[in-house]
Amino acid sequence: MSNKILENIKWFTQNSKASREDDLEIIVSSRIRIARNIDDVPFEIKMKKQDSQRLITLVKSVLETKLRGRFVDMQQITPLEKESLFECHLISPAFIKKEKPAGVFITDTGNISIMINEEDHLRIQGLSRGLDFINILSEVFNVEEIIGADLGYAFDETYGFITSCPTNFGTGLRVSVLLHLPGLVFTNEVEKVLKGAIQIGMTVRGIYGEGSGIKGNLFQISNQHTLGLKEEDVIETITKLTHMIIDIEKKARDVILTKARNEFEDKIFRSLAVLRSARMVNTEEVLNLLSAVRLGVGAGIVRDVTLNTINEILIISRPANIQLYFGEILEERDRDVKRAEYIRKRLGGNGD
Amino acid sequence: MLCDECKKNPATIFFKEVLPGKTVELHLCESCAHKRGLMTAKKMSPIEILQKLLKEKSAHDEQTICPGCYMTLAEFKRVGRFGCSKCVRSFESYIKNLLKQIHQSDKHIGRTLSPGEKKGIEVFKLREELKKALENEAYEEAAKIRDKLRKFGIDNVE
Ligand SMILES: [Zn+2]
Numbered sequence A: 001m002s003n004k005i006l007e008n009i010k011w012f013t014q015n016s017k018a019s020r021e022d023d024l025e026i027i028v029s030s031r032i033r034i035a036r037n038i039d040d041v042p043f044e045i046k047m048k049k050q051d052s053q054r055l056i057t058l059v060k061s062v063l064e065t066k067l068r069g070r071f072v073d074m075q076q077i078t079p080l081e082k083e084s085l086f087e088c089h090l091i092s093p094a095f096i097k098k099e100k101p102a103g104v105f106i107t108d109t110g111n112i113s114i115m116i117n118e119e120d121h122l123r124i125q126g127l128s129r130g131l132d133f134i135n136i137l138s139e140v141f142n143v144e145e146i147i148g149a150d151l152g153y154a155f156d157e158t159y160g161f162i163t164s165c166p167t168n169f170g171t172g173l174r175v176s177v178l179l180h181l182p183g184l185v186f187t188n189e190v191e192k193v194l195k196g197a198i199q200i201g202m203t204v205r206g207i208y209g210e211g212s213g214i215k216g217n218l219f220q221i222s223n224q225h226t227l228g229l230k231e232e233d234v235i236e237t238i239t240k241l242t243h244m245i246i247d248i249e250k251k252a253r254d255v256i257l258t259k260a261r262n263e264f265e266d267k268i269f270r271s272l273a274v275l276r277s278a279r280m281v282n283t284e285e286v287l288n289l290l291s292a293v294r295l296g297v298g299a300g301i302v303r304d305v306t307l308n309t310i311n312e313i314l315i316i317s318r319p320a321n322i323q324l325y326f327g328e329i330l331e332e333r334d335r336d337v338k339r340a341e342y343i344r345k346r347l348g349g350n351g352d
Numbered sequence B: 001m002l003c004d005e006c007k008k009n010p011a012t013i014f015f016k017e018v019l020p021g022k023t024v025e026l027h028l029c030e031s032c033a034h035k036r037g038l039m040t041a042k043k044m045s046p047i048e049i050l051q052k053l054l055k056e057k058s059a060h061d062e063q064t065i066c067p068g069c070y071m072t073l074a075e076f077k078r079v080g081r082f083g084c085s086k087c088v089r090s091f092e093s094y095i096k097n098l099l100k101q102i103h104q105s106d107k108h109i110g111r112t113l114s115p116g117e118k119k120g121i122e123v124f125k126l127r128e129e130l131k132k133a134l135e136n137e138a139y140e141e142a143a144k145i146r147d148k149l150r151k152f153g154i155d156n157v158e
């Protein structure tokens, strides 16, 4: 089982030729998803059980002949396994709760997933470590074409791709980037930077925690509008915005690392020491400790930990993943113990 | 990067103004953005706008019915989700305004169906016809549909 999770997240933990390798300590990951519906099939809200089942059969058979990957029937897996797919960013939170027949196809590369019977018939999603919209977009459209050539999408010349909810009309495209912004958080600039993002039609949220309770200094920016915009323009806007934020984040880091070098080195190495030595650690604490270590790696202060390892710990230490990693159902307290054990092992920790 | 306006403070806010025929991008500091009145209005998200608009009822909501899925406009306003691909045109005058308010646009300019995907719509209709023909044991009819499907290059018909 542990192998299967690591397999699911290898897009996030291994170097790839395609993705850009700079600024990876700030740009954690990027994601593109498109919503599509089959023209001749009732939409999700009006689907009967046999419609849902038939759609799964049809999409599955198209995908299995054209792509290398595995199909997961959501009705055949445990709640823990569902939770784990979500923690690996392969399915949406809404998909966990689906009661009607639903399934997800995950490619062998682990970075492309196709949810069948989410709010729309199809949610095709691509993920990448760092910023790599160009490659993910073409991978996502490749899948889009494969299914569309067999099943036919609901499309209107005026309104574009028709989705269940009017908020996705047009391109059905959601582009997002996950940013690590400890510099901006520390210099109190994060709020105004993010306000600027909202003004150009983006939405910003903490990926773990909301409002002032943001954990791990991780922020997700994504586009809000899908109609009246070309796919490429949405990507260009979010890319430019990302570069601007990186610029400000780097300046903020320079400031704090110049003015308070000792304090920050101390915080970074203490965080690493805790991760290498702790006997019990909860998810929230891990997020904050990893943020400090990530900052340290980015600044060249920590040299014996890679960003790929940090990425792996970020995902594997989540509550469901840590249980599947060890192959056992664990109470919260036991999870904290096992989580600490796993992290010590990954970081070459003390006393084992 | 310095603020485009005062060229003194660092730019922390990125604006995109879409004017007819051109898009202007501005990098401003917070105080210049305030001066231009760009930071004042709290923007509503598309979902918030949708939820607000769905509350506005009108006289013929119960009588406006989609022939594709029998959803009424009243039902759409309750659930906020379409029942089929024909709902849009069935409720068009209402939806047009809805889309304008949510997206500030009512015209798709992005990717369209590729030639292969256009064919896909026909292929799927034929598949459905084939399924019905087989269920009704209309084998001659089924054979004709299979021929049509083969013309589209589809061989794996059930
Ligand atoms: Zn200024």
Ligand SMILES: [Zn+2]
Residues within 6 Å of the ligand: B066, B067, B068, B069, B070, B071, B082, B083, B084, B085, B086, B087, B088, B090
């Ligand atoms: Zn309808």
